[in-house]
Amino acid sequence: MSAANTVVELGGRSLLLDKSSFCGGNSTKATSGINGAGTKTQKTKSIPDNAEIFIADTLKGGAKKPELAKVLCANSAADVDWLVDKFDLDLSLVARLGGHSQPRTHRGKERFPGMTITYALIQMLEKVAEKTNRARIITKAEVFKLVQSGRAVVGCEYRKAGKVVKEFGPMVLASGGFGADFGSDSLLATYRPDLLHLPTTNGEHCTGDAIKMGEAIGAATIDLEWVQVHPTGLVKPDDPDAKVKFLAAEALRGVGGLVLDANGQRFCNELGRRDYVTGEMWKNKPPFRLCLNRAAADEIIWHAKHYTGRGVMKFYPTGEDLAKDMGVPIQTLIDTHQKHFEAAKKQEKDRPDAIGSSAFSSVLQTCRLDACADPDGGPLPAYPSGKTWDEPSGKTGSGKKFFHNIIDGSKVASEPFYVAIITPVIHYCMGGLECTVDAECIDKTGKAIPGLYVAGEAAGGIHGNNRLGGNSLLDCVVFGRVAGKAACDLAVGMRMGRMGWVKREVLHGVTKVQENQANMVNTI
Known part of the structure; x- marks a missing residue:
């Protein structure tokens, strides 16, 4: 949708094919938000973030290609602002997720952010399709083959209602990963057979179609063995073995949710990397619970009530009720929260943004974080850097450094909680078709496939x-925009050149002309 809307903005025409009966895919399920560094929203909240800090966090978080990380992060502010300005979206709330040194994950006050963003993009493209000939959307259309002329891809074939149809033009593949590809000859079985027993958050459409079609014409793949297992799949008590599970948004931990083992103890840094939190869960005793106190739940109440309505989260009037349901002494929960509270208070002296959103905002008005932080505070190693006073996470080597919506242990017995039972789930495939900074697929020799x-x-x-x-949402928007622009450039070049494929280097001047044609579409 980002690619298609970008093509339309640049004055081109787009055809969107989706094998499902409706558009949206897994993007509509995205629950935490979209990252942006240096956005208008951040600036209104005096959050000192920029692309360089974001790139460093992304590379430390697992990225191995700095040139691609730079595109992702450097475009983030402009593309998040594009969503807000062009599509009139509410992305006014900002949270800090695991692995991020700054609060930069944007969401709105209501609904899941993936749903909000994706539906807005869909509705705009539908409006363009209704009023102009610039866009078409065809659902229940399963693309199964790429059409080539020499090395170049010039179109595709798809099946709809028992018929095979051909369409021509540059192709943007955006059909997701293979997190629901459970067949014996699937990509999951080939590259990560050890994960086949796990449930997934992916829709059944996620079977790696784009990757398989690309491989069929010699496109290179990369990192297919890296499949992300998310630590917080939601377990429905009356259907615990369901293969497809709802996902508990990472933002639930970002606002202060704690992860407890079967004994009511914390055992990890809730804001650590997803692979780290999952790894610590494997080492400890299930069932695991994600627990939000009143302040944390109030900050993300739409999510909490939605999950409760779905039967995958439960409201407890008091901590006493929660302890009874868990089968642990209330003193255990009191002690767990008290240790967390005391660690946060000690950390507060080192990180003035440590406690609560109001304190965070007020301190930032007068003091830069990097000037106030004491990297030597605490006796244990912290993530992403520095030291921590938090013993349960610190002893894992990836200690908690940022604390939010904490409560004193003395309040636990009478405090209300929103709580969900969680389990690791297949969530995201980092690997796929290898591409350039212009979103071009490359072959096994490293050359771009026109x-x-x-x-x-x-x-x-x-x-x-x-x-x-x-x-993830950022990747979709940024590289969707990059791919849409590159495909539009190429299509214009083909028309201008009239003789096969024109080198992209000569097309950028043409793109400026196309940008001037966007005004008509933007008035729809």
């Missing part, structure tokens, strides 16, 4: 061996 572009989860190499929360 006419073939990739964006979103189908693209590999952008996140390395671990994706940070909030970078």
Whole structure:
């Protein structure tokens, strides 16, 4: 949708094919938000973030290709602002997710941010399709083959209602990963058979179609073995073995949610990398619970009530009720929260943004974080850097450094909680078709395949061996925009050249002309 809307903005025409009966895919399920460094929203909140800090966090988080990480992060502010300005979206709330040194994950006050963003993009493209000939959307259309002329991709074939149809033009592949590809000959079985027993958050459409079609014409793949297992799949008590599970947004931990083992103890840094939190869960005793106190739940109440309505989260009037349901002494929960509270208070002296959003905002008005922080505070190693006073996470080597919406242990017995049972789930495929900074697919010799572009989860190499929360929607928007522009450039070049494929280097001047044609579409 980002690619198609970008093509339309640049004065081109787009055809969007989706094998499902409706558009949206997994993007509508994205629950935490979209990252942006240096956005208008951040500036209004005096958050001192920029592309350089974001790039460093992304590379430390697992990315291995600095040139792709730079595109992702450097474009983030402009592209998040594009969503807000062009589509009139509410992305006014900002949270800090695991692996991020700054609060930069944007969401709105209501609904899941993936749903909000994707529906807005869909509705705009539908409006363009209704009022102009610039866009078409065809659902229940399963693309199964790329059409080539020499090395170049010049179109595709798809099946709809028992018929095979051909369409021509540059192709942008954006069909997601293979997190629901459970067949014996699937990509999951080939590259990560050890994960086949796990449930997934992916829709059944996620079977790696784009990757398989690209491979069929010699496109290179990368990092297919890196499949992200998310630590917080939601377990429905009356259907605990369901293969497809709802996802608990990482933002639930960002606002202060704690992860407890079967004994009511914390055992990890809730804001650590996803692979780290999952790894610590494997080492400890299930069932695991994600617990939000009143302040944390109030900050993300739409999510909490939605999950409760779905039967995958439960409201407890008091901590006493929670302890009874868990089968642990209330004193255990009191002690667990008290240790967390005391660690946060000690850390507060080192990181003045440590406690609560109001304190965070007020301190930032008068003091830069990097000037106030004491990297030597605490006796244990912290993530992403520095030291921590938090013993349960610190002893894992990846200690908690940022604390939010903490409560004193003495309040636990009478405090209300929103709580969910959680389990690791297959969530995201970091690997996919290898691409350039212009979203061009490349072959096994490293040369770009003319006419073939990739964006979103189908693209590999952008996140390395671990994706940070909030970078998925961003990946879709940034590389969707990049791919849409590159495909539009190429289509214009083909028309201007009239003789096969024109080198992209000569097309950028033409793009300026196309940008001037966007005004008509933007008035719809």
